[in-house]
Amino acid sequence: MNTYEKEKVIQTFRKDIFPVLTERIREPIIKMKSFGFYEIEEIRLRANKPLMLYRNNQGFFLDENGEVKGENGIIVTKEDIEKTYLLMCDYSLYTMEEDIKQGFLTLKGGHRVGIAGKVVNEGGRIKTIKNISCLNIRIAKEVKGCALNLAKTIYKDGIKHTLIVSPPGCGKTTILRDLVRLLSNGIKEIDLSGKKVTVVDERSEIASCYLGIPQNDVGIRTDVLDGCPKVEGMIMAVRTMSPDVVAVDEIGSIKDAEAIMDAINTGVKVIATVHGKDLDDVLKRRGIKLLFENQCIDVIVFLSNRSGPGTIENIIKIN
Protein backbone atom coordinates (compact mmCIF):
# COMPACT_ATOMS: atom_id res chain seq x y z
CA MET A 1 0.00 0.00 0.00
CA ASN A 2 1.60 3.28 -1.01
CA THR A 3 1.58 6.27 1.31
CA TYR A 4 -1.09 8.18 -0.56
CA GLU A 5 -3.52 5.31 -0.24
CA LYS A 6 -2.55 4.77 3.38
CA GLU A 7 -3.26 8.40 4.22
CA LYS A 8 -6.57 8.16 2.43
CA VAL A 9 -7.64 5.04 4.27
CA ILE A 10 -6.64 6.61 7.59
CA GLN A 11 -8.82 9.60 6.72
CA THR A 12 -11.65 7.25 5.84
CA PHE A 13 -11.43 5.60 9.24
CA ARG A 14 -11.35 8.97 11.03
CA LYS A 15 -14.26 10.38 9.06
CA ASP A 16 -16.62 7.44 8.65
CA ILE A 17 -15.77 4.60 10.99
CA PHE A 18 -14.50 5.99 14.30
CA PRO A 19 -17.36 8.43 14.92
CA VAL A 20 -19.88 5.57 14.97
CA LEU A 21 -17.95 3.31 17.36
CA THR A 22 -18.16 3.60 21.14
CA GLU A 23 -15.10 4.80 22.96
CA ARG A 24 -14.13 1.48 24.50
CA ILE A 25 -14.02 -0.13 21.08
CA ARG A 26 -12.54 2.79 19.21
CA GLU A 27 -9.58 3.47 21.51
CA PRO A 28 -7.90 0.02 21.30
CA ILE A 29 -8.22 0.06 17.51
CA ILE A 30 -6.50 3.45 17.32
CA LYS A 31 -3.82 2.28 19.75
CA MET A 32 -3.17 -0.98 17.91
CA LYS A 33 0.57 -1.63 17.82
CA SER A 34 1.45 -4.57 15.58
CA PHE A 35 0.21 -2.82 12.45
CA GLY A 36 -1.78 0.25 11.52
CA PHE A 37 -5.56 0.22 11.81
CA TYR A 38 -5.74 1.13 8.14
CA GLU A 39 -5.05 -2.51 7.28
CA ILE A 40 -8.31 -3.67 8.86
CA GLU A 41 -10.85 -4.99 6.39
CA GLU A 42 -13.67 -5.98 8.69
CA ILE A 43 -14.83 -5.10 12.17
CA ARG A 44 -17.25 -7.51 13.81
CA LEU A 45 -19.26 -6.70 16.91
CA ARG A 46 -21.25 -9.45 18.61
CA ALA A 47 -23.11 -8.97 21.87
CA ASN A 48 -21.21 -10.46 24.83
CA LYS A 49 -18.50 -11.84 22.54
CA PRO A 50 -15.00 -10.49 21.96
CA LEU A 51 -14.42 -7.75 19.43
CA MET A 52 -13.11 -9.33 16.26
CA LEU A 53 -11.14 -7.70 13.49
CA TYR A 54 -10.11 -9.04 10.11
CA ARG A 55 -6.96 -8.32 8.16
CA ASN A 56 -5.95 -10.28 5.06
CA ASN A 57 -8.94 -12.52 5.74
CA GLN A 58 -7.48 -13.51 9.11
CA GLY A 59 -9.44 -12.83 12.26
CA PHE A 60 -7.84 -11.56 15.44
CA PHE A 61 -8.77 -9.98 18.79
CA LEU A 62 -7.63 -6.90 20.68
CA ASP A 63 -7.25 -6.15 24.37
CA GLU A 64 -7.80 -2.75 26.06
CA ASN A 65 -4.28 -1.56 25.28
CA GLY A 66 -4.45 -2.34 21.60
CA GLU A 67 -2.39 -5.53 21.95
CA VAL A 68 -3.23 -8.15 19.32
CA LYS A 69 -4.42 -11.44 20.86
CA GLY A 70 -4.91 -14.89 19.43
CA GLU A 71 -7.97 -15.36 21.56
CA ASN A 72 -10.20 -13.29 23.82
CA GLY A 73 -9.97 -9.56 24.13
CA ILE A 74 -12.40 -6.77 24.84
CA ILE A 75 -15.92 -8.08 25.20
CA VAL A 76 -18.51 -6.15 23.22
CA THR A 77 -21.56 -5.32 25.33
CA LYS A 78 -25.17 -4.99 24.26
CA GLU A 79 -24.93 -1.25 24.99
CA ASP A 80 -21.96 -0.89 22.64
CA ILE A 81 -23.99 -2.44 19.86
CA GLU A 82 -27.11 -0.42 20.55
CA LYS A 83 -25.24 2.85 20.61
CA THR A 84 -23.20 2.02 17.53
CA TYR A 85 -26.37 1.06 15.70
CA LEU A 86 -28.06 4.33 16.59
CA LEU A 87 -25.05 6.36 15.51
CA MET A 88 -24.79 4.43 12.25
CA CYS A 89 -28.34 5.47 11.43
CA ASP A 90 -27.60 9.13 12.28
CA TYR A 91 -30.06 8.69 15.18
CA SER A 92 -32.72 8.26 12.47
CA LEU A 93 -33.76 4.65 12.10
CA TYR A 94 -36.60 5.53 9.72
CA THR A 95 -34.17 6.58 6.98
CA MET A 96 -32.81 3.03 6.89
CA GLU A 97 -36.13 1.21 7.06
CA GLU A 98 -35.85 -0.44 3.63
CA ASP A 99 -32.17 -1.31 4.07
CA ILE A 100 -32.74 -2.82 7.49
CA LYS A 101 -35.38 -5.11 6.00
CA GLN A 102 -32.67 -6.49 3.74
CA GLY A 103 -30.26 -6.88 6.62
CA PHE A 104 -27.73 -4.16 6.03
CA LEU A 105 -26.94 -0.48 6.39
CA THR A 106 -24.64 1.66 4.34
CA LEU A 107 -22.49 4.17 6.18
CA LYS A 108 -21.33 7.48 4.82
CA GLY A 109 -18.38 6.55 2.64
CA GLY A 110 -20.02 3.39 1.31
CA HIS A 111 -19.03 1.01 4.08
CA ARG A 112 -21.54 -1.78 4.31
CA VAL A 113 -22.72 -2.97 7.69
CA GLY A 114 -24.41 -6.33 7.94
CA ILE A 115 -26.90 -6.61 10.79
CA ALA A 116 -28.34 -9.61 12.56
CA GLY A 117 -30.81 -9.87 15.37
CA LYS A 118 -34.43 -10.75 15.99
CA VAL A 119 -36.30 -10.55 12.71
CA VAL A 120 -39.88 -9.29 12.97
CA ASN A 121 -42.20 -10.74 10.35
CA GLU A 122 -45.56 -9.51 9.19
CA GLY A 123 -47.63 -11.51 6.76
CA GLY A 124 -44.66 -13.58 5.64
CA ARG A 125 -42.50 -10.54 4.90
CA ILE A 126 -39.72 -9.10 6.98
CA LYS A 127 -40.97 -5.99 8.75
CA THR A 128 -37.82 -5.00 10.59
CA ILE A 129 -34.93 -6.38 12.61
CA LYS A 130 -34.91 -5.62 16.32
CA ASN A 131 -32.66 -6.54 19.25
CA ILE A 132 -29.63 -6.19 17.03
CA SER A 133 -26.89 -8.46 18.34
CA CYS A 134 -24.32 -8.56 15.53
CA LEU A 135 -22.85 -5.82 13.42
CA ASN A 136 -20.34 -6.55 10.72
CA ILE A 137 -18.63 -3.46 9.35
CA ARG A 138 -16.85 -3.93 6.05
CA ILE A 139 -14.48 -1.11 5.28
CA ALA A 140 -14.87 0.02 1.68
CA LYS A 141 -11.58 1.07 0.17
CA GLU A 142 -11.65 2.96 -3.06
CA VAL A 143 -8.66 1.80 -5.13
CA LYS A 144 -8.34 4.10 -8.12
CA GLY A 145 -6.72 2.54 -11.14
CA CYS A 146 -7.15 -1.05 -9.99
CA ALA A 147 -9.16 -1.93 -13.09
CA LEU A 148 -7.02 -0.09 -15.62
CA ASN A 149 -5.19 -3.15 -16.92
CA LEU A 150 -8.40 -5.13 -17.00
CA ALA A 151 -10.18 -2.38 -18.92
CA LYS A 152 -7.31 -2.16 -21.39
CA THR A 153 -7.53 -5.87 -22.07
CA ILE A 154 -11.25 -6.31 -22.41
CA TYR A 155 -12.26 -2.99 -23.94
CA LYS A 156 -9.55 -2.55 -26.54
CA ASP A 157 -12.07 -3.31 -29.30
CA GLY A 158 -14.84 -1.26 -27.73
CA ILE A 159 -17.05 -1.67 -24.70
CA LYS A 160 -18.58 -5.10 -24.16
CA HIS A 161 -21.31 -6.52 -21.96
CA THR A 162 -19.29 -7.56 -18.95
CA LEU A 163 -20.01 -9.85 -16.02
CA ILE A 164 -17.68 -9.77 -13.03
CA VAL A 165 -17.79 -12.96 -10.97
CA SER A 166 -16.26 -13.29 -7.52
CA PRO A 167 -16.84 -14.68 -4.04
CA PRO A 168 -17.62 -12.08 -1.33
CA GLY A 169 -14.72 -9.94 -0.23
CA CYS A 170 -12.62 -10.25 -3.37
CA GLY A 171 -12.99 -6.69 -4.59
CA LYS A 172 -15.92 -7.12 -6.94
CA THR A 173 -17.49 -3.79 -6.17
CA THR A 174 -14.14 -2.02 -6.10
CA ILE A 175 -13.32 -3.28 -9.60
CA LEU A 176 -16.78 -2.34 -10.86
CA ARG A 177 -16.46 1.15 -9.42
CA ASP A 178 -13.10 1.65 -11.09
CA LEU A 179 -14.37 0.34 -14.41
CA VAL A 180 -17.23 2.83 -14.20
CA ARG A 181 -14.80 5.64 -13.46
CA LEU A 182 -12.52 4.66 -16.35
CA LEU A 183 -15.33 4.33 -18.88
CA SER A 184 -16.85 7.58 -17.76
CA ASN A 185 -13.60 9.53 -17.97
CA GLY A 186 -12.36 7.68 -21.06
CA ILE A 187 -9.17 5.65 -21.43
CA LYS A 188 -6.53 7.42 -23.48
CA GLU A 189 -4.25 4.40 -23.87
CA ILE A 190 -6.78 2.49 -25.94
CA ASP A 191 -8.44 5.51 -27.54
CA LEU A 192 -11.69 5.08 -25.70
CA SER A 193 -13.59 8.33 -25.34
CA GLY A 194 -15.63 8.96 -22.20
CA LYS A 195 -19.09 7.43 -22.17
CA LYS A 196 -22.28 8.38 -20.38
CA VAL A 197 -22.63 5.90 -17.55
CA THR A 198 -25.62 5.38 -15.28
CA VAL A 199 -25.02 3.47 -12.08
CA VAL A 200 -27.99 1.74 -10.47
CA ASP A 201 -26.66 1.69 -6.94
CA GLU A 202 -29.22 -0.26 -4.97
CA ARG A 203 -27.09 -0.62 -1.87
CA SER A 204 -25.22 2.68 -2.17
CA GLU A 205 -21.94 0.83 -2.37
CA ILE A 206 -20.61 1.76 -5.78
CA ALA A 207 -20.82 5.53 -5.60
CA SER A 208 -21.39 5.73 -1.83
CA CYS A 209 -23.82 8.58 -2.08
CA TYR A 210 -24.39 10.63 1.04
CA LEU A 211 -27.47 12.83 0.82
CA GLY A 212 -27.53 12.08 -2.90
CA ILE A 213 -23.99 13.10 -3.81
CA PRO A 214 -21.40 10.45 -4.75
CA GLN A 215 -18.60 10.29 -2.19
CA ASN A 216 -16.46 8.07 -4.38
CA ASP A 217 -14.98 9.13 -7.67
CA VAL A 218 -17.18 7.49 -10.29
CA GLY A 219 -16.13 9.69 -13.20
CA ILE A 220 -17.35 12.89 -14.78
CA ARG A 221 -20.03 11.43 -17.06
CA THR A 222 -21.67 9.25 -14.44
CA ASP A 223 -25.21 9.58 -13.10
CA VAL A 224 -26.15 7.63 -10.02
CA LEU A 225 -29.58 6.31 -9.08
CA ASP A 226 -28.89 5.92 -5.39
CA GLY A 227 -30.81 3.34 -3.39
CA CYS A 228 -32.85 2.40 -6.45
CA PRO A 229 -34.05 -1.19 -6.89
CA LYS A 230 -32.12 -2.80 -9.76
CA VAL A 231 -34.99 -3.78 -12.01
CA GLU A 232 -36.85 -0.45 -11.82
CA GLY A 233 -33.52 1.36 -11.89
CA MET A 234 -32.39 -0.17 -15.15
CA ILE A 235 -35.68 0.69 -16.82
CA MET A 236 -35.54 4.24 -15.46
CA ALA A 237 -31.94 4.66 -16.52
CA VAL A 238 -32.53 3.59 -20.10
CA ARG A 239 -35.72 5.60 -20.39
CA THR A 240 -34.57 8.87 -18.90
CA MET A 241 -30.80 9.18 -18.73
CA SER A 242 -29.85 8.07 -22.28
CA PRO A 243 -26.75 6.23 -21.06
CA ASP A 244 -24.13 4.43 -23.14
CA VAL A 245 -23.33 2.09 -20.27
CA VAL A 246 -25.42 0.88 -17.32
CA ALA A 247 -23.59 -0.54 -14.30
CA VAL A 248 -25.30 -2.64 -11.66
CA ASP A 249 -24.06 -4.64 -8.68
CA GLU A 250 -24.97 -8.17 -7.57
CA ILE A 251 -27.50 -9.47 -10.04
CA GLY A 252 -28.83 -13.02 -10.07
CA SER A 253 -32.60 -13.32 -10.30
CA ILE A 254 -34.66 -13.91 -13.43
CA LYS A 255 -36.15 -10.43 -13.04
CA ASP A 256 -32.68 -8.87 -13.01
CA ALA A 257 -31.82 -10.80 -16.16
CA GLU A 258 -34.98 -9.70 -17.92
CA ALA A 259 -34.32 -6.07 -17.06
CA ILE A 260 -30.77 -6.40 -18.38
CA MET A 261 -32.02 -7.96 -21.61
CA ASP A 262 -34.50 -5.10 -22.05
CA ALA A 263 -31.70 -2.62 -21.51
CA ILE A 264 -29.43 -4.40 -23.98
CA ASN A 265 -32.17 -4.32 -26.59
CA THR A 266 -32.16 -0.54 -26.46
CA GLY A 267 -28.50 -0.52 -27.37
CA VAL A 268 -26.75 0.21 -24.08
CA LYS A 269 -23.83 -1.81 -22.74
CA VAL A 270 -24.25 -3.46 -19.38
CA ILE A 271 -21.63 -4.11 -16.72
CA ALA A 272 -22.78 -6.27 -13.84
CA THR A 273 -21.36 -8.29 -10.99
CA VAL A 274 -22.48 -11.55 -9.44
CA HIS A 275 -21.44 -13.70 -6.47
CA GLY A 276 -19.79 -16.97 -7.41
CA LYS A 277 -16.52 -18.81 -7.83
CA ASP A 278 -16.44 -20.22 -11.32
CA LEU A 279 -18.55 -20.62 -14.44
CA ASP A 280 -20.42 -23.68 -13.18
CA ASP A 281 -21.23 -21.80 -10.03
CA VAL A 282 -22.80 -18.80 -11.71
CA LEU A 283 -24.66 -20.85 -14.30
CA LYS A 284 -26.63 -22.33 -11.43
CA ARG A 285 -28.13 -18.87 -10.95
CA ARG A 286 -31.18 -18.92 -13.15
CA GLY A 287 -30.90 -15.29 -14.14
CA ILE A 288 -27.31 -15.68 -15.27
CA LYS A 289 -28.17 -18.82 -17.20
CA LEU A 290 -30.88 -16.90 -19.02
CA LEU A 291 -28.46 -14.12 -19.90
CA PHE A 292 -25.93 -16.65 -21.04
CA GLU A 293 -28.39 -18.48 -23.27
CA ASN A 294 -29.49 -15.24 -24.89
CA GLN A 295 -25.89 -14.21 -25.52
CA CYS A 296 -26.19 -11.11 -23.42
CA ILE A 297 -22.72 -11.51 -21.98
CA ASP A 298 -19.58 -10.85 -23.99
CA VAL A 299 -16.87 -11.06 -21.35
CA ILE A 300 -16.76 -12.80 -17.99
CA VAL A 301 -14.09 -11.79 -15.47
CA PHE A 302 -13.35 -14.06 -12.51
CA LEU A 303 -11.84 -12.58 -9.36
CA SER A 304 -10.30 -14.14 -6.25
CA ASN A 305 -8.16 -12.97 -3.38
CA ARG A 306 -5.34 -15.41 -3.96
CA SER A 307 -2.81 -12.59 -4.03
CA GLY A 308 -4.90 -9.93 -2.32
CA PRO A 309 -8.42 -8.75 -3.16
CA GLY A 310 -9.01 -8.06 -6.82
CA THR A 311 -6.77 -10.80 -8.23
CA ILE A 312 -7.95 -11.57 -11.74
CA GLU A 313 -8.17 -15.34 -12.07
CA ASN A 314 -9.51 -15.70 -15.53
CA ILE A 315 -11.10 -13.78 -18.38
CA ILE A 316 -13.48 -15.60 -20.71
CA LYS A 317 -14.34 -13.88 -23.97
CA ILE A 318 -17.52 -15.18 -25.51
CA ASN A 319 -18.22 -12.84 -28.37
Next chain:
Amino acid sequence: MLKIIGGLMVILSTSAMGYLYSFGYKERVRQIRELQFCINSLSSEILYSSNPLWVALNNISKNTSSPFKDLFSKMSDYLKEKKLESIGECFNLALNECKHNLYLEKEDLEILNTFVQGLGSSDFEGHKKNFNIVLKKLEGIEKEAEEMREKNEKLYKYLGVLGGLLIVIILV
Protein backbone atom coordinates in the same frame (compact mmCIF):
# COMPACT_ATOMS: atom_id res chain seq x y z
CA MET B 1 -41.37 70.72 38.63
CA LEU B 2 -39.17 68.07 40.18
CA LYS B 3 -42.27 66.39 41.50
CA ILE B 4 -43.82 66.14 38.07
CA ILE B 5 -40.67 64.62 36.58
CA GLY B 6 -40.40 62.13 39.45
CA GLY B 7 -44.05 61.19 39.11
CA LEU B 8 -43.69 60.68 35.39
CA MET B 9 -40.67 58.46 35.94
CA VAL B 10 -42.58 56.29 38.41
CA ILE B 11 -45.51 55.92 36.04
CA LEU B 12 -43.20 55.17 33.13
CA SER B 13 -41.29 52.45 34.94
CA THR B 14 -44.37 50.69 36.34
CA SER B 15 -45.99 50.84 32.88
CA ALA B 16 -42.88 49.27 31.40
CA MET B 17 -43.02 46.51 34.02
CA GLY B 18 -46.66 45.85 33.21
CA TYR B 19 -45.92 45.85 29.54
CA LEU B 20 -43.04 43.38 29.90
CA TYR B 21 -45.17 41.10 31.99
CA SER B 22 -47.97 41.09 29.43
CA PHE B 23 -45.42 40.53 26.65
CA GLY B 24 -44.73 37.08 28.11
CA TYR B 25 -48.33 36.03 27.46
CA LYS B 26 -48.32 37.29 23.91
CA GLU B 27 -44.96 35.75 23.14
CA ARG B 28 -45.97 32.35 24.50
CA VAL B 29 -48.87 32.20 22.05
CA ARG B 30 -46.59 33.23 19.20
CA GLN B 31 -43.97 30.65 20.11
CA ILE B 32 -46.48 27.83 20.41
CA ARG B 33 -47.75 28.68 16.93
CA GLU B 34 -44.21 28.84 15.59
CA LEU B 35 -43.52 25.46 17.17
CA GLN B 36 -46.57 23.98 15.47
CA PHE B 37 -45.29 25.29 12.17
CA CYS B 38 -41.83 23.79 12.83
CA ILE B 39 -43.22 20.40 13.75
CA ASN B 40 -45.37 20.40 10.64
CA SER B 41 -42.30 21.10 8.51
CA LEU B 42 -40.36 18.45 10.39
CA SER B 43 -43.07 15.93 9.68
CA SER B 44 -42.80 16.48 5.93
CA GLU B 45 -38.99 16.45 6.14
CA ILE B 46 -39.15 13.06 7.80
CA LEU B 47 -42.21 11.38 6.31
CA TYR B 48 -41.87 12.65 2.77
CA SER B 49 -38.17 13.39 2.19
CA SER B 50 -36.92 10.77 4.64
CA ASN B 51 -34.04 13.00 5.68
CA PRO B 52 -31.89 12.05 8.67
CA LEU B 53 -32.86 14.03 11.75
CA TRP B 54 -29.91 16.40 11.68
CA VAL B 55 -30.57 17.35 8.06
CA ALA B 56 -34.28 17.76 8.75
CA LEU B 57 -33.67 19.99 11.76
CA ASN B 58 -31.10 22.03 9.89
CA ASN B 59 -33.57 22.60 7.07
CA ILE B 60 -36.40 23.73 9.29
CA SER B 61 -34.11 25.98 11.31
CA LYS B 62 -33.54 27.96 8.13
CA ASN B 63 -37.24 28.72 7.75
CA THR B 64 -38.09 29.75 11.26
CA SER B 65 -37.31 32.66 13.53
CA SER B 66 -35.76 32.94 16.98
CA PRO B 67 -35.78 31.15 19.40
CA PHE B 68 -36.46 27.92 17.51
CA LYS B 69 -33.94 28.81 14.84
CA ASP B 70 -31.15 28.58 17.42
CA LEU B 71 -32.66 25.62 19.22
CA PHE B 72 -33.00 23.44 16.15
CA SER B 73 -29.75 24.43 14.48
CA LYS B 74 -27.85 23.73 17.71
CA MET B 75 -29.60 20.40 18.14
CA SER B 76 -28.78 19.56 14.53
CA ASP B 77 -25.10 20.36 15.17
CA TYR B 78 -24.99 18.09 18.22
CA LEU B 79 -26.61 15.26 16.28
CA LYS B 80 -24.16 15.71 13.43
CA GLU B 81 -21.16 15.55 15.75
CA LYS B 82 -22.34 12.18 17.10
CA LYS B 83 -20.71 12.79 20.46
CA LEU B 84 -23.79 12.36 22.64
CA GLU B 85 -25.60 9.21 23.65
CA SER B 86 -29.11 10.00 22.51
CA ILE B 87 -31.39 12.45 20.77
CA GLY B 88 -32.79 13.45 24.15
CA GLU B 89 -29.37 14.55 25.36
CA CYS B 90 -28.76 16.63 22.25
CA PHE B 91 -32.15 18.27 22.73
CA ASN B 92 -31.60 19.04 26.40
CA LEU B 93 -28.21 20.57 25.78
CA ALA B 94 -29.53 22.76 22.99
CA LEU B 95 -32.56 23.68 25.10
CA ASN B 96 -30.40 24.81 28.00
CA GLU B 97 -28.48 27.13 25.73
CA CYS B 98 -31.64 28.71 24.32
CA LYS B 99 -33.78 28.76 27.45
CA HIS B 100 -33.48 32.50 28.05
CA ASN B 101 -35.36 33.21 24.82
CA LEU B 102 -38.15 30.75 25.38
CA TYR B 103 -41.43 31.95 26.85
CA LEU B 104 -42.86 28.46 27.10
CA GLU B 105 -44.31 27.08 30.31
CA LYS B 106 -43.10 23.91 31.96
CA GLU B 107 -45.99 21.88 30.56
CA ASP B 108 -45.22 23.10 27.04
CA LEU B 109 -41.62 21.97 27.37
CA GLU B 110 -42.75 18.62 28.68
CA ILE B 111 -44.83 18.05 25.57
CA LEU B 112 -41.88 19.01 23.40
CA ASN B 113 -39.61 16.72 25.39
CA THR B 114 -41.87 13.68 25.08
CA PHE B 115 -42.13 14.35 21.37
CA VAL B 116 -38.36 14.52 20.94
CA GLN B 117 -37.89 11.29 22.88
CA GLY B 118 -40.10 9.55 20.34
CA LEU B 119 -38.07 10.73 17.35
CA GLY B 120 -35.63 8.63 15.42
CA SER B 121 -36.06 5.24 16.97
CA SER B 122 -39.23 4.11 15.23
CA ASP B 123 -40.42 3.64 11.66
CA PHE B 124 -42.61 5.95 9.61
CA GLU B 125 -45.81 4.70 11.21
CA GLY B 126 -44.47 5.44 14.66
CA HIS B 127 -43.43 8.89 13.57
CA LYS B 128 -46.81 9.62 12.07
CA LYS B 129 -48.46 8.83 15.39
CA ASN B 130 -45.93 10.88 17.28
CA PHE B 131 -46.54 13.89 15.03
CA ASN B 132 -50.30 13.58 15.34
CA ILE B 133 -50.16 13.40 19.10
CA VAL B 134 -47.83 16.35 19.56
CA LEU B 135 -49.77 18.54 17.13
CA LYS B 136 -53.03 17.78 18.91
CA LYS B 137 -51.47 18.57 22.26
CA LEU B 138 -50.01 21.81 20.96
CA GLU B 139 -53.40 22.83 19.60
CA GLY B 140 -54.80 22.34 23.06
CA ILE B 141 -52.22 24.45 24.80
CA GLU B 142 -52.39 27.06 22.08
CA LYS B 143 -56.06 27.60 22.91
CA GLU B 144 -55.29 27.73 26.58
CA ALA B 145 -52.43 30.17 26.06
CA GLU B 146 -54.64 32.34 23.91
CA GLU B 147 -57.27 32.49 26.64
CA MET B 148 -54.65 33.37 29.21
CA ARG B 149 -53.36 36.09 26.93
CA GLU B 150 -56.80 37.62 26.42
CA LYS B 151 -57.41 37.61 30.13
CA ASN B 152 -54.07 38.87 31.28
CA GLU B 153 -52.41 40.93 28.58
CA LYS B 154 -54.55 44.03 29.01
CA LEU B 155 -54.84 43.48 32.73
CA TYR B 156 -51.11 43.74 33.31
CA LYS B 157 -50.72 46.68 30.97
CA TYR B 158 -53.43 48.66 32.82
CA LEU B 159 -52.14 47.46 36.13
CA GLY B 160 -48.72 48.89 35.28
CA VAL B 161 -50.06 52.31 34.35
CA LEU B 162 -52.65 52.50 37.11
CA GLY B 163 -50.23 51.15 39.71
CA GLY B 164 -47.83 53.93 38.80
CA LEU B 165 -50.60 56.50 39.09
CA LEU B 166 -51.60 55.14 42.49
CA ILE B 167 -48.06 55.41 43.83
CA VAL B 168 -47.78 58.95 42.53
CA ILE B 169 -51.11 59.94 44.09
CA ILE B 170 -50.17 58.44 47.43
CA LEU B 171 -46.77 60.13 47.42
CA VAL B 172 -48.17 63.50 46.39
